[in-house]
Amino acid sequence: MSKYRDVYSDIKRNILTNHYRAGTQLPTQEYFSEKYDISRITLKKALNLLENEGLIYSKQGSGTFVRNRIDTPSEEMLPLDLPVGVTHSHRDQKIKSKILHFDARLPNKKEQKELLLDQHSPVYEYKRVRIINNQVHSFEHSIMPVEVAPLNEDILMKSVYDYLGTEMNLQLTDARRIIYAAKADREISKALEVEEDEAIFVIEQVAYDQNGKAFELSKSAFKSEQTKFVLDVHISEH
Known part of the structure; x- marks a missing residue:
């Protein structure tokens, strides 16, 4: 290019x-x-x-x-090709978090494979609801190796990525994403305040830092009727 x-x-x-x-x-x-x-x-x-x-x-x-962009909350289009969190994509809006679960444990086989961990390396597991302008936006289920950074509930109430960048000098620079439609199970339906089996939009992501090391495995669920994403495709010149 x-x-x-x-x-x-x-x-x-x-x-x-x-x-x-x-x-x-x-x-x-x-x-x-x-x-x-x-x-x-x-x-x-x-x-x-x-x-x-x-x-x-x-x-x-x-x-x-x-240039100023004309957006409305219901039709805001989020950049799907950028590995950023809610705080970065909604900088000028009121963002809150509701923590549903936070604990540390040993990783399962999938987590070991995706994050390149051995079975004895502990990970944090947290689930939270992200709320934008008093409206439920997404449900996040994240796994992060304990060695990456110390976490607590105060940090989870804010932007984890901002904390990692400021305190740990760790930047999310790349991500591998799997995107699909699904039906809300009992946990997600309760978190997103939708009916069980209602259609939702799901993004599974492995996040990588500036050194190419995987530091987070996450699954985010969104209400299908409230979220739109945009993906820009650029053809490289030869």
Whole structure:
């Protein structure tokens, strides 16, 4: 893939995850040129792609800004190709967590395989409901090796990924996802406040840090009628 497309994809990722917030000014061209070790010409190609997609715009004499997006809570489209959590995808909204289960135990065979653990390596298991603007958004069931970081209920009430990044210098950079439709079992129906056997949307994920090490195995369930996802596909040039 061409260098400018790599830069375009990275800046776009940061816009969609609200690292660069709507309505705010992007860093300077000098910053981007130094960060990505590219020329101004290459950077301009990347910025042109973002501008053509309506993600950014330029003000003469003022700089480049992230364009405001018109979203409604019921039709908000979340980026499916970005391995981020609820706090990152809903930065400007009121987010709460309801902890349903939190404990430490030894991993089962599937967890050992996915997280590359031996049978004696303890893991945290936690289940929680994520609530956005007082509306139930998702049910999360997560497994994380104890060696990754110490967890407690105070941390689980907030963003686990923010905690890992701030306190442990661990960043979620990649993920392998399995996405499918299912019927809500008794546990999920109670958590999501839907009828048992009602259709739901499920994402199973193995998350990897900046060193390529798996650090979390999770399963998230969403109400089918309240959640929409978008997946951008880019064809690399040869």
